Amino acid sequence: MTEGTIPAALERAAERFAAREALVDGEVRLTYAELARRVRQAARFFEGHERVGICSPNTWHWVVAGLGALYAGATLIPVNTRFTARETIDVLERAKVSALAITGTFLGTDRLAELGSSRPGTVLRIPVEGAEVPFDGVSEWDALTGLDSDFVSPAKPDDVSDILFTSGTTGRSKGAMSSHRQALSVAEAWGECGGLTEEDRYLVINPFFHSFGYKAGILAAILRGATILPQRTFEVRETLHLVEAERITVLPGAPTIYQVLLDAPERGNHDLSSLRLAVTGAATVPVALVERMRTELGFDTVLTAYGLTEAVVATMSRPEDDANLVAHFSGRATAGFEVKLGEYGEVLLRGPNVMLGYLDDPDATAEAIDTEGWLHTGDVGVLNERGYLRIVDRIKDMYVCKGFNVYPAEIEQALGWLDGVAESAVIGVPDAVYGEAGKAYIRLRPGAEVSTADVLAHCKANLANYKLPRYIEFVAELPRNLSGKVLKRVLREENG
Template sequence: MIDPKAMTTLGLLSRANAARRPDAMCHKFEGRATTFAQFDALADKVANALDAQGAKLVAYLGKNSDAAYELLVGTARAGGIFGPINWRLAPEEVAGVINIFGPDVLCVGPEFHAAVEAIRDQLPADLTLVAMEGGHETWPAYETWRDAHPAGYPDDKAGPDDPCLLLFTSGTTGLPKGVMLSGGNLLRQRAAMAEAAMAYDSWEDDDINLVAMPFAHIGGLGLWVISFANCCGAIITREFDPIEAMDLIHNEGVSRLFAVPAALQFIVRHPKAKETDFSGIRSISYGAAPMPLPLLRECLEVIGGKLTQVYGMTETTGSICLLPPEDHDPAGSPRMSSAGKPMPGQEVMILDPEGNEVPLGEIGEIATRGPQCMIGYWKNPEATAKTKTEDGWVKSGDAGYMDADGYVYIHDRIKDMIISGGENVYPAEVESVLYGHPAVSEAAVIGVPDDRWGEAVKAVVTLKEGASLDEAAVIGHCRQHLAAFKCPKTVDVIPAMPRNASGKLLKRDLRAPYWEGRGRQVN
């Protein structure tokens, strides 16, 4: 175990790793391996490059890569803030995020050069653009920008409570919010887990982590931090591909991975799974959506290993509750429908609308407090005050209850958020785009059960007088303005929206037919 003093900032942790295992693999990306000593030196160069420019805010638009983590740690070491942007967003959404953040430097992956060129006039004029993996006529190549500066950096400028990471999450109004996280948020939980010495979370030096979930999500970036905190190697893939994942498990010794249930489904139901040796898998963690019992059985049968469910959100730097392997019963049990128990060092409380704790077994809003809870939302004190109380409790927006043994059960979502394939979709954002269609009079967006994605986005609309509607055209209209995962998969036309006596739209009435016969209103 690394010295606990190093588990406070990413820069200190990187130094400690380089000293402990300098020649061991830190990570591998598309055949390129980097040792812990090499990684630490590259992070130094990034920090020196930022200092030379006087830059503190760094944005990244790209798929997963090894260089993205150099940027993360180098920016933190220089006392700056690193903000990865979800590459699945539409160009105008990307412009919105960049303008909220206001970065000094934007590093752009090769797949997104054209998209950034298209919105260049919407971005700050003094923004420095850097081309990841080279290949741009006017922007400097990342390697050139980085390697123009020496390794060696005098000190880690970031303290454990200073913001070093900004992860953007869509807001209920459609406006993205930047979640500010510190080095302490990222690492103190890992120290608490190590102290608890849970057998399924005890990493060995030969463990290899598969990092395939998106870098701009806490489930992807945070997973890399876990292996980095344990001074273990990680294999990074540009994006999740079930065939590639199985190849790395079979041939490269991958022993640990995190995936959303939809990704695990792609693996276990692929014909290649029958030819893949999964015997080296020691632990699989999953989250971002519940695991249906039939899929759990398939995973245990095909992959084996120890399965751990985690529950959390970006505002809590990932997991706050954990359902351990011993509670995964293929035959089914009441605990299999829970999100598990609070993780070491984390408190969970169920609140009524006035903020008071409710009795055990009663439904309320799930709230949490602990070392992982965010600093707040970037330049948004009003949103911060609504989510985080003065005494540090972060409200989840999820409705649930706690049993006498401390297990937390999720019942519904207070904020109407839809989770499709592990991606958060906020109905208000999609509804705003639907209202821009010339045939649509009113629009409501709901999540409906989907065997592949957990939930699918459905639009329910009423039409303007005399108008007709083509479903494909409406979906195409949404795709012009939104990331594909946010767009409705289906569109229903109804004569009138259900409302209560005061005129409030009753989304629960729209949802009810699709969720009939299910014990909870999330899939």
């Protein structure tokens, strides 16, 4: 078996950590040796297929099927479980998927049935919500147990290991291609920065179809021998229970996950003392949130990181960084990346782990990666004298008020300092006087009482006049994609 591939990394883990728990999901508890055997059986099922899709929530089946596809030498195509049937079919057809592992009923919808005649010729059904009605031409999960596990992977380091489709928050999703060598490199960098070891028990809430759950989750754990504990969807009571019952040590996620945990009335009834590492990241990570994660959730280490589908992990904090640095910056370059700022302060990335390109879209690839190899991220950033990166905002989110450029993330950071504010999202809206003005959507913490006047007075004390939001709207929830990103596009559409 060729070194530098994901299958080789799994076999190495099976040798080094054979008897240690690799994967725990409810009553299913697989050692690394058992995980490798089951992955080889899945590889036998997918043998001969060039591209394999997987559409399932975070379960042990996803790990086995996904690694099985890679072990078979196929390119893995993770599919967002919240996609509509039309969106799923679009991805499957564009990626020319010939085999698909897919859940039946999940969250009340039979995703397999919705595909109808558009499903690929080879389908493996993943059981998530109990017994399913038999489907003609569809293999059930139990069929894998009888397959031969004596399989040698044909994968090579520079083969395309996966095609991850972007979240589509700004339009039609694009498929970012990476190789085995790149996938392992970014996963190893993440594991090294976080100090991940075989003693860690890693609760993976970030969806496996996203690079945060797949590469910084599954692959990082395999490289370090950590135990993977998938959670199907984020439900705060279940998360609290799992942390206590399974002695979770590593719990990465979007900032909103930690905010919900902090606000949960049941939190005080659970022993969370096992937690040691949190890794988060977004345009806005309030300083107050980082402080509360340390003092109230008990994390020894809170790190921030910056990445995107096209680069996965570009910068990351280090455990020795002080709290102030972690709160204000997203770390420094990792995984072989160079970082610099281009026009308008746009963050540019270059290095061996920039994606290979977008699937069947040379124009979009050329637009994203210039002739010198720099990936244009669309994010606005600041670099300090030590090379630490702070993300200011998305270029597309910037608006112009009274002739001044305004970056919503700066306003959101300030709002995070106001007691009672759980989170906010700011957009620019048309204004007859200012051209564009800020509108702040604010979600309050449970039981908090904050008025519009309170918000405006706080902003006036902390922001220049042209940055003050002119409109305030309190909301119960903010629109998000499954990765936890706020969909500002939806908010803009509401305002015409």
